[in-house]
Every structure is written in structure tokens, then in C-alpha cells.
Amino acid sequence: xxxxxxxxxxxxxxxxxxxxxxxxxxxxxxxxxxxxxxxxxxxxxxxxxxxxxxxxxxxxxxxxxxxxxxxxxxxxxxxxxxxxxxxxxxxxxxxxxxxxxxxxxxxxxxxxxxxxxxx
Amino acid sequence: xxxxxxxxxxxxxxxxxxxxxxxxxxxxxxxxxxxxxxxxxxxxxxxxxxxxxxxxxxxxxxxxxxxxxxxxxxxxxxxxxxxxxxxxxxxxxxxxxxxxxxxxxxxxxxxxxxxxxxxxxxxxxxxxxxxxxxxxxxxxxxxxx
Numbered sequence: 001x002x003x004x005x006x007x008x009x010x011x012x013x014x015x016x017x018x019x020x021x022x023x024x025x026x027x028x029x030x031x032x033x034x035x036x037x038x039x040x041x042x043x044x045x046x047x048x049x050x051x052x053x054x055x056x057x058x059x060x061x062x063x064x065x066x067x068x069x070x071x072x073x074x075x076x077x078x079x080x081x082x083x084x085x086x087x088x089x090x091x092x093x094x095x096x097x098x099x100x101x102x103x104x105x106x107x108x109x110x111x112x113x114x115x116x117x118x119x
Numbered sequence: 120x121x122x123x124x125x126x127x128x129x130x131x132x133x134x135x136x137x138x139x140x141x142x143x144x145x146x147x148x149x150x151x152x153x154x155x156x157x158x159x160x161x162x163x164x165x166x167x168x169x170x171x172x173x174x175x176x177x178x179x180x181x182x183x184x185x186x187x188x189x190x191x192x193x194x195x196x197x198x199x200x201x202x203x204x205x206x207x208x209x210x211x212x213x214x215x216x217x218x219x220x221x222x223x224x225x226x227x228x229x230x231x232x233x234x235x236x237x238x239x240x241x242x243x244x245x246x247x248x249x250x251x252x253x254x255x256x257x258x259x260x261x262x263x264x
Contacts (some may be wrong), residue, residue, distance in 0.1 A: 001135025033135060039233050060138065063233060064165050067226035077220060092159035099236055100229050109146025 003060070007040040012052070012112070014119035020050045022112070025056035029065030037068050041075070046058035048080050050119045056088030066100060073105045085108065087115035120150040120191060128187040130169060132177040137169035140187045147189055148196055151190040152259060154247035160237040161196075161257055168253045176202025176251060177181070186249075194259045195239075201252040206245030207231070 006026040018094060021044050025037070044051060049090050053069070055061070069086075076082040087109040097103055107116035121147045126141050130136040141162040146157045169185055177183040186201040213232055218224035240256035 001133050001138075003135075018180050028135075060166075062137075062163075062170060063229040064170070064227060067227060069127070070226040071214070074220055074222065074226070090159070092156065096163060096233065099233070101219075104216055106222055 002030050002032040003027040005029060005036040006057075009040060009043070014050055016119060017115045018050050018119065019048060019049075020052055020081050020116065020119060021045070021048045022052040022054050024054035024057065029055075029061040029068070031059055031062075031064035033065055035066050038071070041072050051076070051082065051084045051119070052112070052115050053084065053086045053106075054088050055086065055093070056111075058093075058117055059090070060089075061093050062097075063100075066097065066102065069102060069106075073102070077105070083119065085109065085115050087112055102107060120147070122185055122193045126134075126189045127195045128189070130173070130174045130185040130187065132180050132183050133143045134170065134173055134179075136185075137173065140169045140185075141165045143158075143187070144189060144196075144198055147191065150259065151191060151196055153196070153257065157257060158260075161198075161255075164237040164241070164255055165200070166196060166233045168236050169253060171253070172200050172202035172204075173229050176204030176206075182257070196217060196257050198255045199252045200255075201249060203248045204251055206251030207243035207253070208245060 004027050008024045010022050012020045012022055023040050076084050087106045107118050128140055144165045145158050145162050148161050174183040183203045188199045190197045199258055214229045219226050238255045239258045239261055242254045244252050
């Protein structure tokens with residue numbers, strides 16, 4: 001019954017000149033999203049040190065979906081040297097992510113240019 | 120919308136159907152005059168309450184349904200989400216992102232915290248099968264605070 005999560009990957013360049021991989025999500029972000037999201041994350045080249053998560057195309061996220069993002073942040077932290085940042089959340093989900101503490105481990109920007117400027 | 124209006128929704132115990140409940144709650148809150156950001160808060164709280172009922176209360180049993188009763192008064196919208204579980208006996212704890220990031224706490228387990236944080240009242244009641252519920256309230260007098 002959940003709307004399938006679609007993930008597309010593209011590349012960009014950060015303000016610092018570093019290459020960035022952007023994972024753009026669409027559909028629902030819920031427990032059923034785990035395989036699509038984690039498979040996409042695991043598919044990012046190991047040499048990429050900056051990953052942006054794009055939620056512009058997402059309008060439903062629940063706590064199980066946020067847990068998948070925390071899992072991603074945890075893996076990046078354990079691997080060492082990889083930065084994950086977030087952009088494109090609605091103001092409501094920006095607030096929710098801040099409430100549960102995600103903002104402590106991933107910078108959150110309103111849009112892609114702002115996010116790239118922070119990396 | 121007339122004060123004292125009641126709407127009941129029954130959901131199958133399948134994840135995803137919580138969106139039917141949150142859409143209904145959002146429609147009623149909008150008709151009552153709640154602001155868009157309060158409606159967004161309510162949608163997340165109702166979704167989390169229904170997910171808990173589907174997953175933990177009814178244990179994804181497709182023979183059981185989750186009941187949602189939405190009731191209005193002049194100044195508040197009350198939503199009860201009932202399931203067939205034993206109910207919640209402990210108060211929600213705030214998620215600790217540092218413990219989650221160190222693998223010391225399950226990355227999940229944020230639903231009850233979000234419910235409590237996003238509505239004006241949230242109470243959990245234990246009851247016999249089909250009678251355990253969480254009661255959520257949002258009040259119009261909180262709109263300008």
C-alpha cells in the first residue's frame with residue numbers, strides 16, 4: 001500500500017570543488033523504502049566523500065523512514081570520512097528531523113545550490 | 120463544521136493505510152480552521168499512531184482492523200486510534216540521536232515521541248482487545264501561541 005520509493009543518482013560539484021553524489025528520492029519514505037534507499041547508498045562509489053540526499057520529490061516520511069536515514073548516517077560515520085547532507089525537505093519535515101536530532105549529524109538546506117555551498 | 124461532528128474510519132492492518140487516516144484528519148482540521156502547519160503536525164501524529172496500532176497493536180494481522188474516531192467540539196479536534204493489542208504501559212522516551220549514532224539504541228522507536236511533541240494532548244489507554252487506544256487532541260486556542 002505504500003507508494004514505492006524511487007531513487008535516482010546524479011553527480012554535482014561542491015563549492016569546495018569536491019565531487020558530490022546526489023541521491024534523489026521520490027515517493028514515500030517508510031519502512032518499505034529500506035531496500036531501495038540502502039541499495040542506492042551502498043551503490044555510491046566508495047571514493048565519494050560527500051553525499052547529498054534530495055527529498056524535493058517526497059511528501060510523506062514517517063519515523064520508520066527517518067530510521068533508515070539514521071542508519072545511513074551511522075554507516076557513513078563508521079566508514080569515516082564521508083559527509084552526508086540533506087536538502088529539499090518541507091518545512092514540516094525539516095522541523096521533525098531537527099526534533100529527533102538528525103540535524104546534529106547532517107546539515108539540512110532548503111535547496112541544492114545552498115546544500116552544495118555548504119560542502 | 121458543526122460542533123459535535125463525528126467521523127469513524129476503519130483501516131486494515133497493513134502499513135500504508137495510515138495515509139487514509141491522516142488525510143481524513145487533515146480534512147477535518149482544515150475545515151475547522153487549523154493552520155497549515157498545525158495540520159502537517161497532526162498528519163504526522165495520526166500517521167505514527169496508526170502505524171503503532173497496525174504494527175504493535177494488531178501485529179499486522181489482516182483479520183483485525185484499526186479504528187479511528189474523530190470528534191469535533193467548538194475548539195478542539197479529538198482523535199482516538201483503537202487497536203486489538205494490550206495497549207501502551209510506559210511513557211514515550213525522547214530519542215537519543217547520539218546513542219542511535221553509536222549503535223546503542225534502535226534507530227527506530229521515535230513514533231510515540233513525535234506524537235506527544237506534535238499535538239496538544241496525547242494519552243495512551245490500556246483496555247481489552249479492540250479497546251486499547253491513543254487519544255490525540257489539537258486545540259484551536261493554541262493556534263496563535
